[in-house]
Amino acid sequence: MTDLPRTPRTTPRRKPDRVSHDAQAIAAVLDEALVAHVGFVEDGLPMVVPANAWRVGEFLHFHLAPRGRLAQVMASGAQLCVTVTLVDGLVLARSAMHHSMNYRSVMLFGVAEAVEAPEEKARVLTALVDHVVPGRSALVRSPDDRELAVTAVFRLRIAEGTMKARSGPPMDRADDLDRPVAAGVVPLTLARGELV
Amino acid sequence: MTDLPRTPRTTPRRKPDRVSHDAQAIAAVLDEALVAHVGFVEDGLPMVVPANAWRVGEFLHFHLAPRGRLAQVMASGAQLCVTVTLVDGLVLARSAMHHSMNYRSVMLFGVAEAVEAPEEKARVLTALVDHVVPGRSALVRSPDDRELAVTAVFRLRIAEGTMKARSGPPMDRADDLDRPVAAGVVPLTLARGELV
Numbered sequence: 001m002t003d004l005p006r007t008p009r010t011t012p013r014r015k016p017d018r019v020s021h022d023a024q025a026i027a028a029v030l031d032e033a034l035v036a037h038v039g040f041v042e043d044g045l046p047m048v049v050p051a052n053a054w055r056v057g058e059f060l061h062f063h064l065a066p067r068g069r070l071a072q073v074m075a076s077g078a079q080l081c082v083t084v085t086l087v088d089g090l091v092l093a094r095s096a097m098h099h100s101m102n103y104r105s106v107m108l109f110g111v112a113e114a115v116e117a118p119e120e121k122a123r124v125l126t127a128l129v130d131h132v133v134p135g136r137s138a139l140v141r142s143p144d145d146r147e148l149a150v151t152a153v154f155r156l157r158i159a160e161g162t163m164k165a166r167s168g169p170p171m172d173r174a175d176d177l178d179r180p181v182a183a184g185v186v187p188l189t190l191a192r193g194e195l196v
Numbered sequence: 197m198t199d200l201p202r203t204p205r206t207t208p209r210r211k212p213d214r215v216s217h218d219a220q221a222i223a224a225v226l227d228e229a230l231v232a233h234v235g236f237v238e239d240g241l242p243m244v245v246p247a248n249a250w251r252v253g254e255f256l257h258f259h260l261a262p263r264g265r266l267a268q269v270m271a272s273g274a275q276l277c278v279t280v281t282l283v284d285g286l287v288l289a290r291s292a293m294h295h296s297m298n299y300r301s302v303m304l305f306g307v308a309e310a311v312e313a314p315e316e317k318a319r320v321l322t323a324l325v326d327h328v329v330p331g332r333s334a335l336v337r338s339p340d341d342r343e344l345a346v347t348a349v350f351r352l353r354i355a356e357g358t359m360k361a362r363s364g365p366p367m368d369r370a371d372d373l374d375r376p377v378a379a380g381v382v383p384l385t386l387a388r389g390e391l392v
Contacts, residue, residue, distance in 0.1 A: 012217065022356050031231050033373055034283050034286075035283055035297075035299070036291060037233035037235075037244050037279055037281070037282055038244075039233075039235045039241050039242035039243065039244035039277075041237050041240065041241070041242050044237065045237070045275050045305075046235035046236050046237050046242055046243075046275060046276060046277040047242075047276070047277050048233065048234075048235035048244050048266070048277045048278070048279040048303070049279070049303075050279060050281040050301045052297060058291050060298075071302075071308060079241050079242060080242060081235075081241070081242040081244045082244070083233055083244040083245070083246060084235070085231055085246040087230050087231055087386070090230075090328055090329070090388070092328075092329065092332070092391065093336065094336055095207075095336055095337035095338075095339070095343075096321055096322060096324075096325045096337065096338055096339050097321075097323070097337075097343040097347070098341050099325055099328065099336075101230065101231075101248060103231070103246065105246045107244070107245075109241075125292055126292060127293075128295070129292045129295055131294065132286055132288075133286070133288065133382075136288070137292060139377040140289065140290055140292050140375070140377055141290060141291035141292065141293075141372055141375060142291075142292055143291070143293050146388075147291075147293040151293070170254070176294075176337055179336070179337060181335040181336055182391055184391045184392050185391070185392050186329075186388050186389060186390075186391050187388070187389035187390075187392065188386055188387070188388060188389070189387050189389065190283070190383050190384050190385075190386055190387070191198050191383070191384070191386070191387035192286070192382050192383070192384060193382060193383035193385065194382075194383075194384065195288065195378055195380045195381070195382050196380050196381050196382075
């Protein structure tokens with residue numbers, strides 16, 4: 001999860017993590033994730049706030065308290081950087097140095113737009129329930145007019161998204177390979193327990 | 197995961213998520229997490245980059261490629277906002293509106309400082325290996341001088357951290373309670389599979 005070099009390198013180094021603009025791979029990350037980290041600038045300072053986020057079509061959606069800080073920021077037309085990260089595995093090498101993580105991270109830039117029409121709000125909020133538990137929206141009470149009125153919904157276009165990822169086994173140095181320690185990848189998944 | 201209201205409210209609403217400065221609770225979040233989202237401002241625009249992060253004592257640590265973007269940002273003394281979020285559960289209500297998530301999120305602000313001394317670098321990188329898999333640092337090869345030289349380590353003081361969290365069951369409206377649908381909390385944990 002190191003970042004991209006900005007300057008050309010002459011010395012050998014680890015292969016940089018893979019960058020992609022593949023729309024399907026980006027959609028898969030957004031569809032698996034529950035939380036996005038929303039970055040904005042406030043009084044010249046960075047702010048990073050977690051928020052539920054879910055994809056419907058070509059947009060990533062957010063639901064917010066209308067008078068809350070993040071809704072005010074989005075309504076103001078502030079530039080956003082929204083990052084969604086999934087941790088896929090622990091990469092356990094034979095040297096401390098070559099430990100790493102397998103992950104996929106999507107970064108979106110842009111300005112959010114408010115979803116104002118009640119029927120569109122209802123549609124995407126229904127999609128949120130089904131994003132969390134497929135099929136659940138048919139079982140629960142749909143939002144009424146008052147609930148829709150007190151829920152701000154914003155969306156951000158996904159088109160400009162960038163994905164960065166690492167996958168695969170550790171890359172040990174040849175002279176470490178004989179070391180008597182188990183190495184490889186420990187897969188990580190967000191496991192759901194029983195409803196309490 | 198809605199944000200704090202900035203303006204006083206006169207209408208009733210859901211209780212805002214709990215904010216805390218409890219040092220032990222903040223340390224627990226940092227110790228459970230694998231990834232932080234690092235926010236900074238670049239050319240006036242927000243950037244949010246995921247990075248491995250781990251706590252040693254009163255500092256959250258980062259290891260970076262020395263010539264990478266994030267290392268350059270940290271070395272420049274830029275103001276950072278670092279947010280670490282754990283998703284603890286899906287809160288399934290009887291109405292779409294009252295669905296929520298249980299989570300804990302820590303936000304740190306400040307300027308990172310470089311960890312330069314090789315012995316201190318080695319100490320905290322060893323702690324990273326044990327953060328990922330307790331006890332593993334004793335089994336793997338420790339970083340050599342060259343590896344330490346090509347790894348930038350930065351740290352950010354935790355003291356000013358803020359935690360925001362939601363926990364507990366859904367808060368359904370009284371007239372939804374008879375609805376014939378299962379409701380409650382689905383616990384979420386980051387599960388580790390078998391080493392591949």
